Amino acid sequence: MDAELERTLAAIGPRLRALRRDRALTLAELSAMTGISVSGLSRLESGRRRPTLELLIPLARAHRVALDQLIGAPPTGDPRVHLKPLRHPRGMLVPLTQYPGRLQVFKQVIAPRPRRLVTHEGYEWLFVLAGELVLVLGDRELTLRPGEIAEFDTAEPHWFGPPGDGSAEILHIFGRHGDRARVRARPDA
Incomplete structure (x- = not known):
């Protein structure tokens, strides 16, 4: 696995923890929202469990963020924002x-x-x-x-x-x- 991918994966756990804390949710509350066990969430946040799409999609839905934002996807190079009035x-x-x-x-x-x-x-x-x-x-x-x-x-x-x-x-x-x-x-x- 290349170093950039490893850094991206390693940053997901702290990002998940920050999102949960920003919303003032407990692990138990987030578990009830996502169907992911409390221990599974804890391991994801601490980096002891590798994130998969099956885990990240319900978390993105629960936090109401785009999957790209959740994983910290690298920018595409186009800084334009296409707003829809x-x-x-x-x-x-x-x-x-x-x-x-x-x-x-x-x-x-x-x-x-x-x-x-x-x-x-x-x-x-x-x-x-x-x-x-x-x-x-x-x-x-x-x-x-x-x-x-x-x-x-x-x-x-x-x-x-x-x-x-x-x-x-x-x-x-x-x-x-x-x-x-x-x-x-x-x-x-």
Whole structure:
């Protein structure tokens, strides 16, 4: 076996462990999701068991990642990302990530729409790229301009959209409750 293949295989175990821990899953919980025994998962994560497709496919499904990402496949040499815009009732939506259950990032062009406050579980960040965005949080109304960011708990009644007949272009980040950004450094006051 060549050295590059050996390094790729050796990196799978730590990657599996990191994915499981990032999702706050126990070996027993992951075992129930995949049908792989707890001892088998432990041996995979520690590198004492060689990964096979029969083991990696259910793990990729459980972690909701592509098999390429799970095994750390070498890049193909083409750095282009071919995004597929989706029509949405609120405008155009371009998913930038595809990890259900984790942080989701979208580039969104929001068309005018009626104000209707909603609530749901989660946490959101909005970064305005172009245009203006009105954000209603409970009793408060804020107007965000290009370069401005808002973050909020979606359990609070909220609505956002352009103020008039125009549109707003934003980066929209949504995560499970608790996926809040962690500020590592703050500027001096």
